[in-house]
Every structure is written in structure tokens, then in C-alpha cells.
Amino acid sequence: MIDSIKKVDVERIYQHVMLIEGVKHPIVNPERLDEAADYIKSEFEKYGLNTNEQTFKIEGSDMTFKNIEGYIGDGSQPEILVTSHYDTTRNTPGANDNGSAVAAMLEAARVLASEENPGNVRFVSFTLEELQPTLVQLSRDKGLELGIIDEDYRYTSYHTHKMIKKFFSKVSVRLSKGKSSLESWEKSFDEIKDELTDSERKYCECIMKSRSKFTRTSWVGGLALVGSDHWVKQAIKEKREIKGVINLETIGYTSKRKNSQFLPPLMHPIIFPSYKVKARKRIGDFISVVSDKNSKELGKLFCKKCKLEGIKLPYLWARIPLRFEKIAKWLMDTLRSDHAPFWRKNIPALMITDTANFRYPYYHTEADTIDKLDFDFIMKVTQATIATVLEFSLL
Ligand SMILES: [Zn+2]
Incomplete structure (x- = not known):
């Protein structure tokens, strides 16, 4: 385990963000969106993964959209998924949202592909996470x-x-x-x-x-999260067995300043398990692990890995003891990434995030650029992801 996480190369993570930073939006910049998809696919191939492009259309548009997949081995199931989205909103270069996560996912793919026994792992980079x-x-x-x-x-x-x-x-x-x-x-x-x-x-x-036609639950896959929702629906049709999902969402920003951390309504740091979090001072230097009722065990495992000697990543475990419908009513903000369509189908999934707009002042702005990011932090998140996958695949 320790040897595996030592393979994570922070320089590679930096170079990925360098390459994919830039507006990747289907209307404003469709070329860059496609380039990013090609880049992710070619990196997977470089590491010896098998790849797949899942293409689809949406109502009211002629464009073809694609989710990019890379998997280790022959595609046997059940599988563990490590996911990220590669699109951005219309105005942002998206170094953090979600270049940081794509970079971590790629580096996790490279390291896990080099392992002797990584288990059945599939990496999926979704398109159309942002507003339809x-x-x-x-x-x-x-x-x-x-x-x-x-x-x-x-x-x-x-x-x-x-x-x-x-x-x-x-x-x-x-x-x-x-x-x-x-x-x-x-x-x-x-x-x-x-x-x-x-x-x-x-x-x-x-x-x-x-x-306004979207309800508290139908906005997932309607208003946003279109790519991952499509993937999940397809997976259900094909009766795919998914053991668990680690969804990486905006994972690159930390702050040492007091009161730099906010949380959604009804959530307070002191009600959740945490490690090295300065909750009272509201310092935003931890990773947030968000689980629902179905993903409690996976969340526990991820947190355990954060504490490993050689990682020591501060975390706040937002352990939500509810399922999708209730979360949709009371904790809508915790659905704002590609794990949500999985939660809706009761598939164990985590969101791993720096909490995005609850910490990052440049969220969805033109200033979401590489200079803001904490690459040692992204490296640790990558290490914890790898360690979690390695143990989870044995369970
Ligand atoms: Zn995002």
C-alpha cells in the first residue's frame, strides 16, 4: 500500500491541469471540450488501460456528447468506479472545477494500472456535468x-x-x-x-x-449532471454490477485563513467525524468526504486511508444517514456532482471535494486558474483514492 501511494507523481498531476485548463463548454468552446476528451482517452491508452467512448445526444441539440472510460483488465464485474467530469461552465477555465479531479483520476489510473492486483477498476470522465x-x-x-x-x-x-x-x-x-x-x-x-x-x-x-419545470429530484440529469445520469441509466439497462463509486469533484483549493470555510445550510462541522479539522476557526484546509446511507462503509474506508502514515490528509466526513429522496429535499447542495445519479439508484457512491463554492472564491469564474491550486493537497487526495480502491477491491 505504502509503495503504491509513493508512485503518485505530483508533477504529472500539475502537467495534466496545465493541459486541460481552458473553457470546455459545448456551446462556447466545443473544440476544447473534444480535445479534453481525446486527451483523457489517450492518457488512459498510454497507461495500458482499455478505453471506451460512450456517446449520446440530448433533446434540442445536434451535437454528440461523450463520456470517456478507461478500465483495467477485461472489464469483469463487479467494478469500482473512479469518476470526474471534464466539461466546464461557459466562462471558466476550470483548473479546479474540474481539472483538478481529472488530473487526480488520470494519475490514479496510471498508478493502479501498474499494480499487480488492483481489482476491477473503471475510470469514467463525464461530460455535461454543468448546466444543460x-x-x-x-x-x-x-x-x-x-x-x-x-x-x-x-x-x-x-x-x-x-x-x-x-x-x-x-x-x-x-x-x-x-x-x-x-x-x-x-x-x-x-x-x-x-x-x-x-x-x-x-x-x-x-x-x-x-x-422551474424541474422538480427537486428531476433536475438531476435534467438541469445538470446529464452525462453521468446517462451513464447510470445505461448501466442499469445493462445490469452492470457497480460495487462503489469515488467521484472526484473540485479537489484542489485550500486556505489557511480563519473563516475561509462555509458549509451548506443544516450542515455544521462539529456534527460530523473529522480528522485535523479546525472546525471552530472554520479553516478550509481539509477534504470533504460526502456519503449517503448506502455509501457509509466506503466513506469510512476513504477516511481511514486519509489517516495513513505518508498521507495524513485532514478530512471532514459528511456522513449523511439518508437516501436520495430525502437528501434532495434537505441537502440539495450535496447532490451537486456526478455521484447524485448513482445515489438515486442506491449505488454506493462518495463525493470527494474541497467543497467548491463553500470555500473557493473563484468557483465558476474566469479566475479558476492553475495558480490557485494546492498540488500537494491534490496529490494526497489521489493517494487516498488509490489506497481506498486497493482495499475496497479486496472486500
Ligand atoms: Zn464540477
């Missing part, structure tokens, strides 16, 4: 038509900037309090509609119409 692109297109077209955004997606007046932000923040507050999607959008709209110009009102109505 036809919705992005729709709001962009509408905004341009109404003259309230420009070609660079900037609001053309301060009034619009202020009002749209207000609208979205009211919606998200309601959603995080467990209100239904329809109610969250409609009530928020009612509260601000008198302050809106005609164009702003039309724009808000368009956004509301396209998004």
Missing part, C-alpha cells in the same frame, strides 16, 4: 434578443445585473430551504417583478419557464 447546454443557449439567445446581455454574456446595465442576481439568489435561498422548484421560482419572481423593466421581465420569465 440547451438551457444556456436559450437564455443567451433571449438575453441578446432583448438587449440585456452582450456577446460576452455581460449584463448591459447595472440595473439588470443587480436584478438578475437578486432573482437567482432568492430562488436559491428558497431551494435550499426545501421549497419546491416551481414555488421557488414563482414566489421569487412575484417579489421582484414590479422592479423589473419590460425586457428584464421577459428574460426572467423565459428562464423561469425553462427551469
Whole structure:
């Protein structure tokens, strides 16, 4: 085990992020999205893995999307999955979200492929984790038509900037309090509609119409997480046996500053098991291991590996004793990555994350660049992932 984790090469992780950093969005930059997919596939091949491209289409678009898979051995089941997404939002280079995770996944693949007995491990890099692109297109077209955004997606007046932000923040507050999607959008709209110009009102109505139809659970795979949701549905059809999933989501940012760490509503660090976390000072220098009722054992194992001599990675284990439906109601933020479609099907899955927007000031912005990242931290997360896979595959 110790020898295996020593093989992790932080320089390789850095070089992966160097190469895949850049906007990878199906509408704004489809070429870079494809290049990243090709890069991931060719790296898998370099390490001697078998590869597969799972292609699919979505309603309202001619584009073909692809999830990239690499697996060790002959594809025997049950399998352990290590996953990441390679797409970004329309405006961000995504060094942390999710270049950091793609890099860790690739390095874990390289190391595990060199092991004598790694078990059945499949690495999957998903596309379309972020907001469904036809919705992005729709709001962009509408905004341009109404003259309230420009070609660079900037609001053309301060009034619009202020009002749209207000609208979205009211919606998200309601959603995080467990209100239904329809109610969250409609009530928020009612509260601000008198302050809106005609164009702003039309724009808000368009956004509301396209998004409020998703329920607390149907947004998973509808509004976002489209690639992983497709993968899971296909896996269920093919009756694939999946023993567990380690989903890496935005894993590269730490801060030593006091009060640099926030958590979603209803979650407080002192209610969860942790290791070397300065909870009272709210210092954001730990990895968060998020498990649901089905993945408690896997979560426990990952945490055990974080404590290994030679890793010693501080963690907060957000051990949620609930299943998907209840989590969707009360802890919506914990569904915001590709483990969520697995949770919905009761497949044990973890989200491993630096907590993204609850810590990282540059989340989903143009400033999500390589210079912000803590590569020693990413290395440790990679090591803990490898160690977990090696033990879990024996169980
Ligand atoms: Zn992400």
C-alpha cells in the first residue's frame, strides 16, 4: 500500500491541469471540450488501460456528447468506479472545477494500472456535468434578443445585473430551504417583478419557464449532471454490477485563513467525524468526504486511508444517514456532482471535494486558474483514492 501511494507523481498531476485548463463548454468552446476528451482517452491508452467512448445526444441539440472510460483488465464485474467530469461552465477555465479531479483520476489510473492486483477498476470522465447546454443557449439567445446581455454574456446595465442576481439568489435561498422548484421560482419572481423593466421581465420569465419545470429530484440529469445520469441509466439497462463509486469533484483549493470555510445550510462541522479539522476557526484546509446511507462503509474506508502514515490528509466526513429522496429535499447542495445519479439508484457512491463554492472564491469564474491550486493537497487526495480502491477491491 505504502509503495503504491509513493508512485503518485505530483508533477504529472500539475502537467495534466496545465493541459486541460481552458473553457470546455459545448456551446462556447466545443473544440476544447473534444480535445479534453481525446486527451483523457489517450492518457488512459498510454497507461495500458482499455478505453471506451460512450456517446449520446440530448433533446434540442445536434451535437454528440461523450463520456470517456478507461478500465483495467477485461472489464469483469463487479467494478469500482473512479469518476470526474471534464466539461466546464461557459466562462471558466476550470483548473479546479474540474481539472483538478481529472488530473487526480488520470494519475490514479496510471498508478493502479501498474499494480499487480488492483481489482476491477473503471475510470469514467463525464461530460455535461454543468448546466444543460440547451438551457444556456436559450437564455443567451433571449438575453441578446432583448438587449440585456452582450456577446460576452455581460449584463448591459447595472440595473439588470443587480436584478438578475437578486432573482437567482432568492430562488436559491428558497431551494435550499426545501421549497419546491416551481414555488421557488414563482414566489421569487412575484417579489421582484414590479422592479423589473419590460425586457428584464421577459428574460426572467423565459428562464423561469425553462427551469422551474424541474422538480427537486428531476433536475438531476435534467438541469445538470446529464452525462453521468446517462451513464447510470445505461448501466442499469445493462445490469452492470457497480460495487462503489469515488467521484472526484473540485479537489484542489485550500486556505489557511480563519473563516475561509462555509458549509451548506443544516450542515455544521462539529456534527460530523473529522480528522485535523479546525472546525471552530472554520479553516478550509481539509477534504470533504460526502456519503449517503448506502455509501457509509466506503466513506469510512476513504477516511481511514486519509489517516495513513505518508498521507495524513485532514478530512471532514459528511456522513449523511439518508437516501436520495430525502437528501434532495434537505441537502440539495450535496447532490451537486456526478455521484447524485448513482445515489438515486442506491449505488454506493462518495463525493470527494474541497467543497467548491463553500470555500473557493473563484468557483465558476474566469479566475479558476492553475495558480490557485494546492498540488500537494491534490496529490494526497489521489493517494487516498488509490489506497481506498486497493482495499475496497479486496472486500
Ligand atoms: Zn464540477
